[in-house]
Amino acid sequence: MKTPFVTKEKLEQIVAQYPTPFHLYDEQGIRDNARRLKAAFAWNAGYREYFAVKATPTPGILQILKEEGCGCDCSSMSELMMSERIGVTGEHIMFSSNNTPPAEFQKAYELGAIINLDDLTHVALLEETIGCIPEKISCRFNPGGLFTLGESREGFQVMDNPGDAKYGMTKVQLVEAFTTMKAKGAKEFGIHSFLASNTLSNEYYPRLARILFELAVDVQKETGCHITFINLSGGVGIPYQPDQTANDIAAIGAGVRQAYEEILVPAGMDDVSLCTELGRFMLGPYGHLVTRATHEKHIHKEYIGVDACACDLMRPAMYGSYHHITVMGKENAPCDHKYDVAGSLCENNDKFAVDRMLPEIDRGDLLVIHDTGAHGFAMGYNYNGKLRSAELLLQEDGKVKMMRRGETYDDYFATVIW
Numbered sequence: 371m372k373t374p375f376v377t378k379e380k381l382e383q384i385v386a387q388y389p390t391p392f393h394l395y396d397e398q399g400i401r402d403n404a405r406r407l408k409a410a411f412a413w414n415a416g417y418r419e420y421f422a423v424k425a426t427p428t429p430g431i432l433q434i435l436k437e438e439g440c441g442c443d444c445s446s447m448s449e450l451m452m453s454e455r456i457g458v459t460g461e462h463i464m465f466s467s468n469n470t471p472p473a474e475f476q477k478a479y480e481l482g483a484i485i486n487l488d489d490l491t492h493v494a495l496l497e498e499t500i501g502c503i504p505e506k507i508s509c510r511f512n513p514g515g516l517f518t519l520g521e522s523r524e525g526f527q528v529m530d531n532p533g534d535a536k537y538g539m540t541k542v543q544l545v546e547a548f549t550t551m552k553a554k555g556a557k558e559f560g561i562h563s564f565l566a567s568n569t570l571s572n573e574y575y576p577r578l579a580r581i582l583f584e585l586a587v588d589v590q591k592e593t594g595c596h597i598t599f600i601n602l603s604g605g606v607g608i609p610y611q612p613d614q615t616a617n618d619i620a621a622i623g624a625g626v627r628q629a630y631e632e633i634l635v636p637a638g639m640d641d642v643s644l645c646t647e648l649g650r651f652m653l654g655p656y657g658h659l660v661t662r663a664t665h666e667k668h669i670h671k672e673y674i675g676v677d678a679c680a681c682d683l684m685r686p687a688m689y690g691s692y693h694h695i696t697v698m699g700k701e702n703a704p705c706d707h708k709y710d711v712a713g714s715l716c717e718n719n720d721k722f723a724v725d726r727m728l729p730e731i732d733r734g735d736l737l738v739i740h741d742t743g744a745h746g747f748a749m750g751y752n753y754n755g756k757l758r759s760a761e762l763l764l765q766e767d768g769k770v771k772m773m774r775r776g777e778t779y780d781d782y783f784a785t786v787i788w
């Protein structure tokens with residue numbers, strides 16, 4: 371059972387002021403979750419979450435996370451500019467990019483960000499670009515092969531394919547990068563890795579931590595480089611399906627702690643700070659895409675047309691992702707109608723749900739599409755000339771604040787040279 375964070379009554383008030391479709395975010399939920407994460411890693415003195423800006427590149431959201439002590443994980447010029455603009459600079463920025471344009475290394479360096487190199491060739495590129503190697507520097511590791519957790523929960527098997535991923539460097543390359551950078555004046559080294567996405571398992575971070583801690587012990591011994599931080603990156607998932615169980619962040623923190631005490635502490639490396647770059651876990655459940663049923667169509671299947679489309683939420687079209695739908699006011703009605711819930715794009719994959727059992731939907735009903743807070747608005751686009759929606763914040767005091775207005779036709783045409 372998934373329950374919206376907003377009541378029908380409240381939503382009716384909101385839509386009276388702001389037309390559908392829009393993304394709505396839950397300030398209270400975001401803050402409570404950020405505090406749970408912080409508490410789970412409080413045992414590690416230097417711990418910091420760098421929110422993956424690409425998941426929800428909305429200044430109003432970054433500001434809330436900043437107030438909760440989070441930095442920004444950036445991977446592009448605009449993301450760096452956004453962080454700077456809200457006052458997140460220096461070591462509060464982790465710059466984890468790939469195929470990096472030199473101008474972005476330059477900007478990251480000027481902001482004092484921690485730079486995380488994706489490839490061995492970036493050592494020379496960085497030095498050429500900024501004229502030195504920073505004293506504090508990080509490298510991204512890719513162990514290759516398949517990553518599996520063996521254990522599965524509710525039939526969900528954690529598996530991903532680092533060997534097929536474009537990111538990171540091999541261990542041999544990482545050792546070479548560290549050695550070269552030490553000779554050029556680097557003093558503090560970090561290791562980063564991202565092995566699996568949207569993991570629904572309390573074991574993912576602890577397993578990743580073990581891999582990275584063992585690597586760190588080896589590399590520090592082999593190179594004499596002082597490893598002062600390890601970045602567990604993103605990948606902690608959320609339950610998109612109503613029958614899935616959420617990860618327990620306290621258990622995850624405790625599992626990482628156990629690995630730390632078993633591997634790093636005996637090696638004399640108890641000064642290592644941990645960091646994370648969570649995106650989905652920080653925001654996913656705390657966003658709804660709110661849309662209205664505008665059409666019904668009875669042909670070979672039953673369709674409900676809504677005023678949102680894949681331009682507002684691409685995940686179902688792109689990955690076939692499940693996003694739960696609540697028909698507001700019909701929470702307790704029987705789910706005895708089988709629908710495809712579709713947007714208006716001239717693309718047959720523009721469907722928020724396929725063959726979904728839902729209560730009978732009438733035109734005018736408000737639909738909440740769940741778990742759209744991360745990689746939702748962010749992946750929006752303008753196909754078919756659709757305008758990108760507004761982003762609203764349901765504040766802790768119950769008031770609604772617009773964080774980003776919806777696009778206008780003037781915005782859409784602004785870049786055209788007629």
Ligand SMILES: *Cc1c(COP(=O)(O)O)cnc(C)c1O
Nearest residue numbers: 422466603604605647648649650
């Ligand atoms: C996308 C990304 C993240 C965030 O991933 P989530 O799955 O949203 O947690 C973190 N770090 C890097 C480098 C990424 O590319």
